[in-house]
Amino acid sequence: MSTQLLFDHPACVMTHLSAHVQEQLVDVLAPLGIHPRQFGLLNLLTEEDGRSQHQLAGPLNVHRNVMVGLVDELERRGLVERRRHPTDRRAHAVHLLPAGRSLHAEAEALVSGFEDRLLGGLEPDEAQTFVTLLKRVFVHAGLDHDLHPGLLASGAALTEHR
Amino acid sequence: MSTQLLFDHPACVMTHLSAHVQEQLVDVLAPLGIHPRQFGLLNLLTEEDGRSQHQLAGPLNVHRNVMVGLVDELERRGLVERRRHPTDRRAHAVHLLPAGRSLHAEAEALVSGFEDRLLGGLEPDEAQTFVTLLKRVFVHAGLDHDLHPGLLASGAALTEHR
DNA sequence: TATTGTTATACTCTATAACTATA
DNA sequence: TATAGTTATAGAGTATAACAATA
Numbered sequence: 001m002s003t004q005l006l007f008d009h010p011a012c013v014m015t016h017l018s019a020h021v022q023e024q025l026v027d028v029l030a031p032l033g034i035h036p037r038q039f040g041l042l043n044l045l046t047e048e049d050g051r052s053q054h055q056l057a058g059p060l061n062v063h064r065n066v067m068v069g070l071v072d073e074l075e076r077r078g079l080v081e082r083r084r085h086p087t088d089r090r091a092h093a094v095h096l097l098p099a100g101r102s103l104h105a106e107a108e109a110l111v112s113g114f115e116d117r118l119l120g121g122l123e124p125d126e127a128q129t130f131v132t133l134l135k136r137v138f139v140h141a142g143l144d145h146d147l148h149p150g151l152l153a154s155g156a157a158l159t160e161h162r
Numbered sequence: 163m164s165t166q167l168l169f170d171h172p173a174c175v176m177t178h179l180s181a182h183v184q185e186q187l188v189d190v191l192a193p194l195g196i197h198p199r200q201f202g203l204l205n206l207l208t209e210e211d212g213r214s215q216h217q218l219a220g221p222l223n224v225h226r227n228v229m230v231g232l233v234d235e236l237e238r239r240g241l242v243e244r245r246r247h248p249t250d251r252r253a254h255a256v257h258l259l260p261a262g263r264s265l266h267a268e269a270e271a272l273v274s275g276f277e278d279r280l281l282g283g284l285e286p287d288e289a290q291t292f293v294t295l296l297k298r299v300f301v302h303a304g305l306d307h308d309l310h311p312g313l314l315a316s317g318a319a320l321t322e323h324r
Numbered sequence: 325t326a327t328t329g330t331t332a333t334a335c336t337c338t339a340t341a342a343c344t345a346t347a
Numbered sequence: 348t349a350t351a352g353t354t355a356t357a358g359a360g361t362a363t364a365a366c367a368a369t370a
Contacts, residue, residue: 006221010293011183011277012202016223017300018180021173040174054328059168061178063362068330090328090369115173121302122295130295131172133288138179140283216351228338230353252346252351 021118028114032107033077037062039111041070042104045080045096052091058145079103183280190276194269195239199224201273203232204266207242207258214253220307241265 006012025036034042040060044051057067071094074080079100085091096104119127138144168174187198196204202222206213219229233256236242241262247253258266281289300306 006202006205007297009205009273009277010296011187011273011280012198012205013293013296013300014176014180014183015187015198016305017296017303018176019223020303020305021176025173025177036174036177040168043168043171043174052328061181064329065331065363066361085328088328088370092329111171111173115171118173118303119299121298126295129291130299131175133284133292133295134172134175134179135169136283137281137292138175141179141182141280143178143182214351225339226352227340227354247351250347250351252344254352 024114024118025111028110029107032103032110034074034103034107038070038074039104039107041074042079042096042100042107045094046101046104049095050083050086050093052085052088053094054091056094074100186276186280187273190272191269194265194272196236196265196269200232200236201266201269203236204241204258204262204269207256208263208266211257212245212248212255214247214250215256216253218256236262 006016022036025039029036029039037060041056044056044059053067053071054064057064060067060070062070071080071082071092075082077099079097081095081097082092083095085093119130122130168178184198187201191198191201199222203218206218206221215229215233216226219226222229222232224232233242233244233254237244239261241259243257243259244254245257247255281292284292
């Protein structure tokens with residue numbers, strides 16, 4: 001088997017698996033006409049409405065100029081809306097519209113279903129353990145900072161790691 | 163925290179973590195002048211020398227026309243060599259040269275070191291469990307087939323899943 | 325002077341399709 | 348007819364840099 005040596009490297013296993021997950025997520029969300037990133041955007045707005053595009057860009061791991069296009073399309077489809085930011089007149093407050101909220105619920109169900117199938121080879125307690133450890137690796141890598149690397153240049157306040 | 167909802171979706175956690183891992187792998191291998199994919203290629207040749215480019219492309223998850231460039235550069239640097247394939251005159255047998263073998267050993271050490279840091283937030287037995295479960299998810303996703311999706315069109319013999 | 329959103333430009337990467345030489 | 352390798356082309360995606368408005 002040619003996956004023998006690949007298996008020696010968890011980083012490679014993770015990389016290949018993630019490529020597959022991303023492809024599958026695109027397919028899973030295609031019936032709703034949204035990309036995984038746009039699902040992520042709706043997801044963030046469900047959590048807290050009215051954030052600025054810059055605030056949304058970090059957790060999605062995209063640059064702010066990419067965020068423009070993401071919001072553009074969701075706004076064009078009547079799923080979100082740009083409003084005046086209450087405290088910063090440079091920024092736009094992105095708000096979720098009813099259509100966006102309902103489409104997010106559908107997407108949420110589709111993604112959860114996919115994840116169930118993805119982890120379907122594990123026993124429930126094993127899946128639980130896997131997800132818990134995955135999150136801990138995520139946090140240990142410093143990925144809960146929520147700031148796009150391309151925006152670090154001009155001295156954002158980041159805790160150094162390593 | 164804006165990572166709250168992201169945490170509801172293992173697929174998203176995995177996707178973001180993998181993006182980080184890929185970036186880090188690029189940096190880790192940069193001192194040796196190779197990309198993660200080229201490390202993967204050397205890795206495969208270490209396992210079994212003389213495979214055709216097509217046979218190598220699958221496990222690396224790249225199309226055969228991308229493989230051309232990968233082999234080109236490694237050959238230019240004297241790390242690998244194209245020889246005549248013993249049984250198929252259309253194919254090239256890619257062989258590892260001594261310089262390639264020694265560079266692979268260095269790369270192997272660097273990658274292993276990175277993986278130790280990556281999983282450094284887990285106890286040894288937890289890391290072991292995580293890697294085991296990761297591999298099982300990988301296998302359950304059917305990723306040990308080793309065939310590039312772009313090559314599936316013309317009816318390659320693949321076991322269907324789902 | 326720095327930051328938010330925006331736009332334009334260039335660059336990288338990849339997918340598609342052809343072509344040749346074999347099978 | 349199908350496949351291995353190669354090449355060229357076009358497209359998608361992304362990074363960089365600039366700009367206006369505001370902090």
